[in-house]
Ligand code: PEP
């Protein structure tokens with residue numbers, strides 16, 4: 001449904017004044033939005049059962065609230081590792097059982113939805129933000145959807161994609177700013193920090209920041225994560241790998257569990273300082 005001015009409606013602050021809080025699998029008692037700070041961490045891709053279970057336990061001990069791991073990977077090159085598919089999802093669910101963390105994984109097409117029945121949060125990647133057929137099916141599913149911003153999409157287009165999911169009957173949308181394409185090439189993308197306050201003004205939906213894909217470089221992840229926390233993000237999505245040099249996907253931007261522990265502690269300290277100021 002659209003407003004008379006051709007804008008989003010259900011995703012709009014005008015439609016709902018209070019912040020939306022998205023419950024992640026009630027049995028975990030986890031929720032995104034509403035003043036908390038929700039941190040999702042894990043490798044770009046599920047590689048082996050041992051790898052994903054080990055990372056899951058480590059990040060849980062360091063304060064992560066959910067585990068990410070891609071099984072279906074949208075790779076720019078057809079010759080790169082494409083993910084383990086359904087086997088990867090099975091391993092991710094084993095890591096959930098081993099760690100107690102809810103899991104997040106990316107879907108690439110609507111026909112894969114039955115495979116995601118047990119997955120707690122379904123991620124729609126930047127390259128699929130305007131896959132309207134997929135958004136329509138996710139609208140019917142009722143599951144929490146983590147909707148990444150498209151590589152070259154405006155905030156308004158992004159919110160319209162959220163609207164597609166919501167108009168289908170699913171209010172459980174979490175936005176994720178993951179950087180946009182600009183003329184700058186020193187970083188993989190440009191993290192649009194101002195999107196955070198803009199989205200907060202235009203919409204009631206929670207918004208996370210992903211400094212891993214935005215910068216493409218592990219050395220810049222912590223500072224941009226803290227900047228996003230200061231800008232008012234409801235949480236973070238961070239790529240963490242036990243051995244970034246050997247990662248099958250996105251190793252250069254992956255931080256280690258130790259680095260994640262430092263980032264998590266600093267983000268908490270920053271939020272506490274901002275609360276007390
Ligand atoms: C990912 O999260 O691994 C991913 C592919 O992200 P994006 O869609 O933001 O590029």
Ligand code: MN
Pocket residue numbers: 044045213239249250
């Ligand atoms: Mn990745």
